[in-house]
Amino acid sequence: MRSIPYIIRRATFLIKERGVVNSCKFIYSRYGYFLKYRIKLSTVLTPDQLNIQNRYAYKYEPIMHYSFNRMLKGIDWDWKESTFIDIGCGKGAAILLATRYNFKKYIGVELSPLLAEECRKNIRKFIGKKEIDYAVYNCDATKYTIPDDVNVFYLPIVLDSGYKIIYEEKTDPVARYKYGSFALTN
């Protein structure tokens, strides 16, 4: 449980950075949205806390549902005929949100065994009785061979991969990710 002074400091920082409306959206997206499904994704975890020995590893932080939906709604694409991959899927926020778009298949790749297991549990909890084709691999994404049928990538960073960027948003008003959001296709 956080102390009251911490909560006040955090709220002041958020409002100064994003304004009142976007701060409310951020708080709802980060702390409230998935709780409806009894899924808790909010805690940010550093590679040290996850005991990940990889010099490229980036901290775990879930995608905001506002950001994810805005990105997918901004792209004209046939999701139903596509396979979605989240490289560094963490506890599965992007995969959970992607299930709303009825992809043909979902793949998550995650370095931390703890997060990969949480991701599998969260998918099962979120989809309930719905049948979907999914797989979560606990491995280093740099050593994972991406199957040929994958055509929608969700990445925390843009790799120099030769794929075409079809959506680019440099500043996300709610999440304020340092590197923006991107969607790639071949």
Ligand SMILES: C[S@@+](CC[C@H](N)C(=O)[O-])C[C@H]1O[C@@H](n2cnc3c(N)ncnc32)[C@H](O)[C@@H]1O
């Ligand atoms: C910013 S979080 C992404 C969160 C997730 N995509 C979501 O939708 O909530 C980055 C994730 O990448 C994972 N990661 C970092 N390095 C990795 C690697 N080399 N291979 C696989 N996963 C990695 C981290 O453990 C962390 O969970």
